[in-house]
Amino acid sequence: MDLESLVIHGDAGLEDDTSVSPALYPTSTYRARNPAEFADMANAARHPRYYSRYGNPTQRRVETLLARLENAEAAVLFASGMGAISTTVLAHVSQGDHVVAQSSHYMGTTKLLTALLPRWGVELTRVDQTDPAAFAAAIRPNTRLILVETPSNPTLEVTDLAAVARLAKALGITTLADNTFATPLNCRPRDFGIDLVVHSATKYLGGHSDLVAGVLCGDAAAVEKVWADGIVLGACSNAWDAFLLLRGLRTLPLRVERVNATTLALAQTLASHPAVSKVYYPGLASHPDHGLAARQMKGFGGVLSFEVAAGYAAAQRCVQRLKLAANAVSLGGVETLAVHAASVWEGSLTPEQIAAAGIAPGLVRVAVGLEGVEDLKADFAQALAE
């Protein structure tokens, strides 16, 4: 099935109700008809009608659909993207293990790796994600997990998924990719040999800035193992968010196709603006990873960053002046959002760390929405005017 058809029909037949829109089960627990049935429910792996921390029927529909979208056997939904990432990492590492990750990850993931893992005796090496040889050089005998995230936040660097997967497979190391920015429409990490895929479903998968959720996709046994630890850690999703996520997923291909086109057009326009010194978007031929992105991705996604040449204050002024684009974190919704990157990171990083992460003082990150492209070009032009 085409992905366009899959998002509409990929969860068909799981429930025997006849409503066209999926049923919602706002219940914490389910009644058994007799003790024998109760024993079956309690001991089944991932019974969808037992207790809602373990899952529920609406959630199972979303998980089935997301697994198929990511070319995986199974998926499990979490309360947030960080719930999915933290639970998956914790389910894979023990004291004395070593993890390889990128120098640039989502801020929450960076904190998990650099602040929390050391407390449990897990070692970490962070590498330049644009260099496959750097991943190879970082491997140790106790390396258990390699984490990648592509394109990365906020400078949109691209990781060579096939190269990392090849390296890890040869050594029996598990690979985990955060595919939030790309979405399965633009890139499917498992097609390149990556084992596990996580998303902040809060972003493109939900698509309407009205839910917080995360998902892990992978082989059935691997997903079940993470689920079993996950019901103890408790970052479980809920029926309502699963329902909203399922609704959002029906239009994912349409939305991604549109943001791919709008973001490329906006990136090209910003690249020729005299007040802009640099645009970061893997769809531009000027991006250092454009060749790899063109091989690995079907479209280049809805996030771009650009540097306001005049620096920190001028970038804040630009964000302040935007009329259509709201000054808010997050991405993947119908509305365009923009943030001054240094303002976001200065709470948790020192100025030296911000510079080391490649975040220039004038960097603005834009999460492009579904507005008309000419309106967006005009909004950024007026915000950047003298």
Ligand SMILES: *Cc1c(COP(=O)(O)O)cnc(C)c1O
């Ligand atoms: C937002 C985001 C996360 C965290 O997801 P939440 O749903 O906010 O917990 C993780 N990775 C990336 C790339 C994100 O953009």
